[in-house]
Amino acid sequence: MNAEPTPPTTSHDERRRMVLGWFMNYMPTAWNRPWAGSTPTGWTDGEFYVDMARALERASIDLVMLEDSSVVPENFGSSMTAEFKATTKAPKHDPLPLAAAISQATERLGIVTTMSTSLYPPHRLAQLQATLDQLSDGRAGWNIVTSFENLAAQNVGLDTLWEHDERYARAEEYVSLVDEFWTGADGVAFDGDYYAAAAPSALPPVQRRPVLCQAGGSSAGMDFAARWADLIVSVPTGLPAMKAYRDGIRQRLERAGTDPDSCRVLYMVTPILGETVAEAEAKEARMYSADGDNFLRRLVQLSNVSEIDFAQYDLDRPIPEDATTNGAQSILDAMKAATRGSSLRQAMAGKGESTSLRLVGTPQTVADQMEEAMEFVGGDGFLLFHGGGGLISRHYLDEVLDGLVPELQRRGLAQTGYGPGTFGERLAAR
Ligand SMILES: Cc1cc2nc3c(=O)[nH]c(=O)nc-3n(C[C@H](O)[C@H](O)[C@H](O)COP(=O)(O)O)c2cc1C
Numbered sequence: 348m349n350a351e352p353t354p355p356t357t358s359h360d361e362r363r364r365m366v367l368g369w370f371m372n373y374m375p376t377a378w379n380r381p382w383a384g385s386t387p388t389g390w391t392d393g394e395f396y397v398d399m400a401r402a403l404e405r406a407s408i409d410l411v412m413l414e415d416s417s418v419v420p421e422n423f424g425s426s427m428t429a430e431f432k433a434t435t436k437a438p439k440h441d442p443l444p445l446a447a448a449i450s451q452a453t454e455r456l457g458i459v460t461t462m463s464t465s466l467y468p469p470h471r472l473a474q475l476q477a478t479l480d481q482l483s484d485g486r487a488g489w490n491i492v493t494s495f496e497n498l499a500a501q502n503v504g505l506d507t508l509w510e511h512d513e514r515y516a517r518a519e520e521y522v523s524l525v526d527e528f529w530t531g532a533d534g535v536a537f538d539g540d541y542y543a544a545a546a547p548s549a550l551p552p553v554q555r556r557p558v559l560c561q562a563g564g565s566s567a568g569m570d571f572a573a574r575w576a577d578l579i580v581s582v583p584t585g586l587p588a589m590k591a592y593r594d595g596i597r598q599r600l601e602r603a604g605t606d607p608d609s610c611r612v613l614y615m616v617t618p619i620l621g622e623t624v625a626e627a628e629a630k631e632a633r634m635y636s637a638d639g640d641n642f643l644r645r646l647v648q649l650s651n652v653s654e655i656d657f658a659q660y661d662l663d664r665p666i667p668e669d670a671t672t673n674g675a676q677s678i679l680d681a682m683k684a685a686t687r688g689s690s691l692r693q694a695m696a697g698k699g700e701s702t703s704l705r706l707v708g709t710p711q712t713v714a715d716q717m718e719e720a721m722e723f724v725g726g727d728g729f730l731l732f733h734g735g736g737g738l739i740s741r742h743y744l745d746e747v748l749d750g751l752v753p754e755l756q757r758r759g760l761a762q763t764g765y766g767p768g769t770f771g772e773r774l775a776a777r
Pocket of ligand 1: 370413414463492493494495562563565566569580581615730
């Protein structure tokens, strides 16, 4: 008989299994919507979000990523009024204390917090992350961002942020220093171009270092992500762009002599689910209808991501061809093209933005699509987000966690429990 050992089959099954995360904003929940719940304005005490983390863990979701930004934007109509009606970025609480509360209410869920290299002194950040890793017993992750709003800089006494690529050059040094605080047993002696430190190291984390996450979309951002990240979250739109993004990251890793499988790439999606495809499509049409609260929210969001004041344009006309911006030129050009022969309102009606894939249907058809997408892209999983211009509700969570995720689990595409070890070890074993 052939004595050759049978290769383990788990590795193949493990690789088929998607990594699933959820993007959480510590902000008002769907207080003015039909599924607001009985304490619609009670988001500030964190109870909704701690409960949500428990639900994510019940569904064996790998990780929650807590978003952070510290501004009340004035991009739409040059005032805060629309922002407070739309609540896209404000009001908002700090994610770190919420992460600490979540760490005490859960046991296995990975807990990734966003912290900006432009806004925290490195030693504070090293210590806060190490503390979260201790509180969660090895489940902390850091979403490394460099911030992009000048208003954020003004909160800490700067007029403006550093220019985009300089922010990444600084971040490069920043993360090296933070890593020394985590690992330098004999203290830190660091003398760089931007940072210097001579101090005993911070409290060490449980993991060698927290799981490092990043979302660089630009070339400098992708270089940085490929150098540091264990996990990347991204929103390239459509299958070819998703594949190109992941290939771009993997090529960078290969050039650096790093195993490309050591870094996972997740794509941001907002599944819209119904008991029939027609029901889900009707929901999508309502979510992205060109009137009502969601529409204002989407316009304000578009202004915030692009720093273009969309309040200056007539909703029922095309964007003028001679319109210019100091904000995101690519977004203005795309909106000009989209409104040629139609209006801004018509161009935004019926379809969503800020997700990688349109996922609209029953749990079965959406699971089919996710499976096919991962086969095509060769990707590692998804970052779920309520999106759609709406606010989060338990109702939406249930649709995904009790409808879609069990369907993925039945197909062996999502884990049904957590493996052993720390968050980083579990991720590396996937
Ligand atoms: C899924 C996702 C989540 C993000 N979360 C945050 C965040 O919480 N705070 C923040 O300041 N930036 C956040 N960003 C912005 C990224 O850090 C990054 O700046 C952006 O993707 C543009 O890439 P670039 O910096 O390479 O130009 C996020 C981006 C993505 C795609």
